[in-house]
Every structure is written in C-alpha cells, then in structure tokens.
Amino acid sequence: MNLLAQAGSGQPFIDWSWIADHTDDMTARTVKHIIFTGIAVGLGFAISLVLSLVIVRYRWTYGPITGVAGLLYTIPSLALFGLLIPITGFTVTTAEIALVSYTLLILIRNTVAGLDGVPSDVREAAVGMGFSPLQVLVKVDLPLALPVIVAGLRVATVTTIGLVTVTALIGMENLGTFITDGLQRLFITPVLVGAVLSIALAVAADIALLGVQRLVAPWTRAPEEAR
Amino acid sequence: MNGVLEFIADHRAEVVQHTWEHIQIAAISLLLTLAVALPPALWLAHTGRGGFLAINASNIGRALPSLAIIAVVFSLPGFGLSKSTVIFALVLLGIPPVLTNAYVGVRAVDRDVVEAARGMGMRGMEILRGVELPLAAPVIMAGVRTAAVQIVATATLGALVAAGGLGVFIIDGIALQDTARLVTGALLVALLAIVIDLGFGALERAVTPTGLTVTQRGEQAARRGGARRGRGDQVLADQTRRSGAG
Numbered sequence: 001m002n003l004l005a006q007a008g009s010g011q012p013f014i015d016w017s018w019i020a021d022h023t024d025d026m027t028a029r030t031v032k033h034i035i036f037t038g039i040a041v042g043l044g045f046a047i048s049l050v051l052s053l054v055i056v057r058y059r060w061t062y063g064p065i066t067g068v069a070g071l072l073y074t075i076p077s078l079a080l081f082g083l084l085i086p087i088t089g090f091t092v093t094t095a096e097i098a099l100v101s102y103t104l105l106i107l108i109r110n111t112v113a114g115l116d117g118v119p120s121d122v123r124e125a126a127v128g129m130g131f132s133p134l135q136v137l138v139k140v141d142l143p144l145a146l147p148v149i150v151a152g153l154r155v156a157t158v159t160t161i162g163l164v165t166v167t168a169l170i171g172m173e174n175l176g177t178f179i180t181d182g183l184q185r186l187f188i189t190p191v192l193v194g195a196v197l198s199i200a201l202a203v204a205a206d207i208a209l210l211g212v213q214r215l216v217a218p219w220t221r222a223p224e225e226a227r
Numbered sequence: 228m229n230g231v232l233e234f235i236a237d238h239r240a241e242v243v244q245h246t247w248e249h250i251q252i253a254a255i256s257l258l259l260t261l262a263v264a265l266p267p268a269l270w271l272a273h274t275g276r277g278g279f280l281a282i283n284a285s286n287i288g289r290a291l292p293s294l295a296i297i298a299v300v301f302s303l304p305g306f307g308l309s310k311s312t313v314i315f316a317l318v319l320l321g322i323p324p325v326l327t328n329a330y331v332g333v334r335a336v337d338r339d340v341v342e343a344a345r346g347m348g349m350r351g352m353e354i355l356r357g358v359e360l361p362l363a364a365p366v367i368m369a370g371v372r373t374a375a376v377q378i379v380a381t382a383t384l385g386a387l388v389a390a391g392g393l394g395v396f397i398i399d400g401i402a403l404q405d406t407a408r409l410v411t412g413a414l415l416v417a418l419l420a421i422v423i424d425l426g427f428g429a430l431e432r433a434v435t436p437t438g439l440t441v442t443q444r445g446e447q448a449a450r451r452g453g454a455r456r457g458r459g460d461q462v463l464a465d466q467t468r469r470s471g472a473g
Contacts, residue, residue: 170401
C-alpha cells in the first residue's frame, strides 16, 4: 500500500479517518450482504432440490431443465436486473430473482451428480430392509449425496456473494454500496473498503463451507473434481 | 418490446457505437487473457509442474467479485475512469478459467498416447503441438468459452468507469428512470452473451478431434449400460464454467 500511496496524487491514498468513522456502516452492510446471499442460496437450493428429484425420477427432463438454467446463467447480472426492473421495479424481489436464478445451474448439476453417485447396491439394500421411497431418499440418498451437494453450495455461495455486490447498482444496500458511492464521488477509500470486504467475505465463506464439506463427509474428502 | 424497437430506431448511432465499444473491449480483453494465460498453462501442464496453482486458480477466480475487481483496478494509480481500467479487470477475471482448463485438459491426455509419441521419436515441443494440444483442444476451448462469456458479461460494468459499452444504456437507464433505454441495453447485453456462448460452443465442437468424439460416444454408451465412467469429468467441466456474473 505504501508504494501505491506514493504513486498517488497529493491526496493520501486511503483516508483512514473515513474508515474509522464508518465502522458501523461496514458492519451493517456486511450483515445485509450475508442475509441477501443466504436468502438467494437458500431459495435456490430449495428449488434445485425439487428439480433434481424430478430429473432423477424423469431422466429426460435433465436436458431441458439444465438448458434453461444454463441460459439464465449466461445472462449478465446487470442485464437480468434491467429486464426485471420493468416488472418488479427497484426492489429486493428483483435482486433475489436474479440471484436465485444464478445458483440453479450449479446446484442442480451437483445435486443430480450427487444422487447419481449413490451406489445402487446401497439403495437396493435399503429397499430390501423395507424402507419406503421417502425413507430411502431421506436416510440413504441425501446423506450419501451430501458431500457433492455441499460442494455445489460452496460454489453457489461464493458466486452469489460476488453478485450481491452488483445489486448495489439497483439501489440495494450492501457492501457494493461502498463501491458505487465511491465511484460516484470519485473517492477511492470507500471503493477499496467495499472491494476488500466483499472479497474477504467470499474467501471466508469459501473456507467455512470447505470445512462443512469435510465435516459432512469425514470418511472421505469430496473427490477433487467436485470441489 | 415496442418501446425497445422504437428506442433502437431513434438512437441507431448510439446503439451501434456502444455495441461496437462493447465488442472491442471484450475482444481486446480476451486476446490479452489468452496471451497471458495460455503459454504458462500449457508449459506447466506439459512439464507436469505447478498443478496445485493451476487447478486452484479457478477456485480463487470465483471468489473475486467482478465489481470489486473493477473497483480495485480503478483505484490503482494510472487507471481511474478509462477503458484500460475495465480491460485490465477483465483480463484478471478471464485468466483463471483459461489457465485451469488448459492445464487440466493437457494433463488429462492419456499418458500412454504421450509415451507412444515419445517412443516414435517425437520431442517435447512436437508432443505438445502434435499430440497434447489437439487432444486437449475441447477442454481448452471450454475454458476460453467460459472466459469469453464472463468477459462480455462483465464488460457491462465498464460503463461505471466511463469505458463505454452497452452497460451505458443500463446505467443511464437506471439513473434517468428511462425504462426503454434500460431494457434495450439489458436485451442487447443478454443477446450478445448468448451469441458468444453459442458461438464458442460451436467452436468447441469444431476443435474436437473426430477420434475423441468416437471414444466419447463409446463411453456414453457404456455409461448408459450401467457403468459410470467419466461422471467426474462432467462435474469438473461444470465447475470451471462461470456465470455471466458481471
């Protein structure tokens, strides 16, 4: 940072007193950022789980469902907000619809892959022991698929944290607000604060979910390629 | 929809200008990304070194929020409100998927085939160019495709640092509460991202050697028959894909 400060103009590179004055804002916006991410990933996971079960039951739906999810995934976030604003306005709904739709592809693919990975011998053994289809799902399929599902949740969460930042552009308050405010006033300190905090949050979430991933599958680390 | 067509008709010059800027920024960024990421990735994979770094690059890349990267680059001395800010940020975002896929693709080439090539007297560079590259081409292209979509998507945010592009319509549309402007920008960006995705998808298929498709078809048939080979590869390919984020 010293080097950067020297290279900058007369004005100090980072205004530390501004940071000291805004610690409350930083906490509040970090919390909002986490809540926004939590809602998106939670809703996205609920939808993905249902769709994944449909796919596992009716295989032909895999192409169409992941096709639509893939299309949503390709649309840039700012564009998706723009397309939704005429319908739902500058609201949390607009932001969350877009955020949820970005989690679907990752979560569906991982959940289906996880369920597919359950050995059919184990499933048959459960059926043979008199498990009902629901019991097989809850007690056999989901626990065994969990490591791969959590791997998907991890990717979805980290991606969403980055995208929440962008919702500041449509008036949502979160860590991205520091960035948009700073850019508007050409004041670098808040820009950097917003960037550093959102990156730190993404990294922290990544590490925390890696821990969860190991925790739910103590007998084996999730295969390298599913991480 | 009517509003959009009307807007485009009334602002033809602007639409052409910003579309062109968008494509220009994205193309320059993608070319720079390839120039920076491909040579080291191929060399590392060929020699089998630095695997941890190359494989984890995409994990790290995913943790970098696009808006935050643009913001950080913006604040660096010498950047600020300019095209170079967004281009530099886009290159940073494009490198991870290209790096990881190129590395994984080359490493995944059957070692027996490489040994056979060596046995036939091929040298290091010959093996890389004649054997490893063609066989890894589909995976490498998949990484390029991810980067391209990501770059086109994120270039939208360039409007925030006065770099132009289609994001201008969206940002201005929001500021002016002008729905037609906003939706026009959004539709054009979405369309561009989808076209790029489909185009690079076609390119991906085009560079797939015929021999490889035949093998894959055989494997798919085997999988339908109950075997589960290759499932992990599929998951990997998905994981390295990245959202239109932006």
